[in-house]
Amino acid sequence: MLTFVLMRSTLGKEExxxxxxLIEQLFKKGLRINSNGMQLIYLKIEHEGDFPIKVGFSVxxxxxxxxxxxxxxxxxxxxxxxxxxxxxxxxxSEQYIFMFVYKAKDELTYLEIEELxxxxxxxxxxxx
RNA sequence: AAAGCAGGGCGCCUUAUCGUUUCAUUUUAUGAAAAGGAAAGUCCGGACACCAAAGAGUAGCAUAGCGGAUAACAUCCGUCCAGCGUAAGUUGAGGACAAGUGCAACAGAAAGCAAGUACAGUUAGGCUGUAGUGAAACCAGGUAAACUCUAUGCGGUGCAAUGUCAAGUAUAUUGAAAUUUUAGAGUUACUCGCUCUAUUUCAAAGGGUAGGCAGAUAGAACUAUAGAGUAAUUUAUAGUCUAGAUAAAUGAUAAGGAUUUCAAUUUUUUGAAAUACAGAAUCCGGCUUAUAGCCUUGCUUUUAUU
RNA sequence: CGGGGUGUAGCGUAGCCCGGUUAUCGCGCCACGUUUGGGACGUGGAGGCCGCAGGUUCGAAUCCUGCCACCCCGA
Numbered sequence: 001m002l003t004f005v006l007m008r009s010t011l012g013k014e015e016x017x018x019x020x021x022l023i024e025q026l027f028k029k030g031l032r033i034n035s036n037g038m039q040l041i042y043l044k045i046e047h048e049g050d051f052p053i054k055v056g057f058s059v060x061x062x063x064x065x066x067x068x069x070x071x072x073x074x075x076x077x078x079x080x081x082x083x084x085x086x087x088x089x090x091x092x093s094e095q096y097i098f099m100f101v102y103k104a105k106d107e108l109t110y111l112e113i114e115e116l117x118x119x120x121x122x123x124x125x126x127x128x
Numbered sequence: 129a130a131a132g133c134a135g136g137g138c139g140c141c142u143u144a145u146c147g148u149u150u151c152a153u154u155u156u157a158u159g160a161a162a163a164g165g166a167a168a169g170u171c172c173g174g175a176c177a178c179c180a181a182a183g184a185g186u187a188g189c190a191u192a193g194c195g196g197a198u199a200a201c202a203u204c205c206g207u208c209c210a211g212c213g214u215a216a217g218u219u220g221a222g223g224a225c226a227a228g229u230g231c232a233a234c235a236g237a238a239a240g241c242a243a244g245u246a247c248a249g250u251u252a253g254g255c256u257g258u259a260g261u262g263a264a265a266c267c268a269g270g271u272a273a274a275c276u277c278u279a280u281g282c283g284g285u286g287c288a289a290u291g292u293c294a295a296g297u298a299u300a301u302u303g304a305a306a307u308u309u310u311a312g313a314g315u316u317a318c319u320c321g322c323u324c325u326a327u328u329u330c331a332a333a334g335g336g337u338a339g340g341c342a343g344a345u346a347g348a349a350c351u352a353u354a355g356a357g358u359a360a361u362u363u364a365u366a367g368u369c370u371a372g373a374u375a376a377a378u379g380a381u382a383a384g385g386a387u388u389u390c391a392a393u394u395u396u397u398u399g400a401a402a403u404a405c406a407g408a409a410u411c412c413g414g415c416u417u418a419u420a421g422c423c424u425u426g427c428u429u430u431u432a433u434u
Numbered sequence: 435c436g437g438g439g440u441g442u443a444g445c446g447u448a449g450c451c452c453g454g455u456u457a458u459c460g461c462g463c464c465a466c467g468u469u470u471g472g473g474a475c476g477u478g479g480a481g482g483c484c485g486c487a488g489g490u491u492c493g494a495a496u497c498c499u500g501c502c503a504c505c506c507c508g509a
Contacts, residue, residue, distance in 0.1 A: 010147065016375080020338090023375065056375055067168095068406055075148095075379050082147065083380085099375090110380065 011082040017056035017097055022047060026097055033123050037104035038116045040124065043097050052095055053088060055081060059102040073102055073113075080114045087121050092128065 017023060022045070030041040047054055057077045059070040077100055100117075108116075 012148080013377095018375065020375080058375075066406075071407060072379090074375095079147080079380050 009082050009085070011078060011085070015051045015054060017054040017099065019047075022054070022097055023056065023099070026099055030097075030099070031127075033120055033127070034103075035116050035119045035123070037102075037108065037112075038120060039101045039103050040120045041099045041101065042124070044094055045097055046095050047097060052092060053085070053098055054096075055085075055098040055100070057081075057100045057102075063102065063105060064107075069107060073107065076108075076110050076113050077102065077117075080110065080117050084114070084117055084121065087118075088124070091125055 017026075025045070026041055026043050030043040033040045033042070057074045059073045061070070064070045064073065081100070
């Protein structure tokens, strides 16, 4: 049953990174992978959850001033992750926490963001 | 028809697939609901909560024709006056300088303790009028978005308030000195009062979370009809349930349509581009600011026609 | 969510409380002098919508109101 849930492209509440403490730890100790326009911060840690990865998304206020633009970008990032998360899940065995940080200065389209995430995914696999 | 003035409304739509949050049923699927006119700025006014360290006075702040509406307001409505406009309209912190104090560049004899130019009228003294400078000139001068005075209102802090559950641990301990009934500390911008302690002062050492739930979504609510009132608004009846997230929920893809602009074609097609401002965070009433495009009501002026 | 502060020449500042002729000072810039040439020094000069828009006033950088940008503080 669990594998069935894992295979579906969902992104529920349990899969999101919510704990303030975990997030603080992530920013302090986490390792970083850069691609031009996006950064992935990740940390191997045992969190009490059913899913292998807890994930969060962030768009700094310095890049996008309006809340509408920030929300839109976060939604696009979440959507691309949702569709491609099986690529991560298929290749790891331990628990991780992720944070995707938006770094590009302009507003990217859905396809551009997807490209960036795929790039980061391949880099991530090489490192681990 | 053109130009203009004032007001109201809408804020791209439909379908399919994959997803997000809440609620309900039942059980892991199905159904229902899911951002705005400004959700924004946080500029006012409330609701609500806590604080006797919350009381009283002063200070401070705000408002300012008159009357009304309202839970309340700096909001709204009516009306008077003044400015602007041919007009429809629009703008106005619009009380008091006959309580006191201050200020007034340049120009001017003189800007407030006073002093006094030229000309004209009349018999002299004197009085009256005019001229010139300036924003303002013997007149109870001007100026209060100058101090101030008058009237009215305002206790403070804010949902990160507050309550509760779980975990953890402190209302303490040690040493030294001083005083016996007035002494110290704390509190608000200040004063009085108030609170704490029989002990007070000094020194040493030691301790901490920010998780869950409630608050938190049915309300000064919305819609319709009728009545009262010039109007803001209000009364009655009937109906409706209309976001509740917390690193923070509404998205992605595809197809079709709608509107506008531009180009081509020449009279209805084709192609391209655009569809604004912008995202709820305790909740309401306003104000201010941003806003593609469209719809609509009333009125004014000018010209033409009947 | 709440509170506070600052915007003046390319840069850093004074003036704002208490309104008044052409807005202050330093560094930098330009020209001339000095020097064989440069630096330093001396003399002269340019450069400002006083963050933006309204209002009060005869007159506003200054007073009042509304916006904009930046910075800081509080659980």
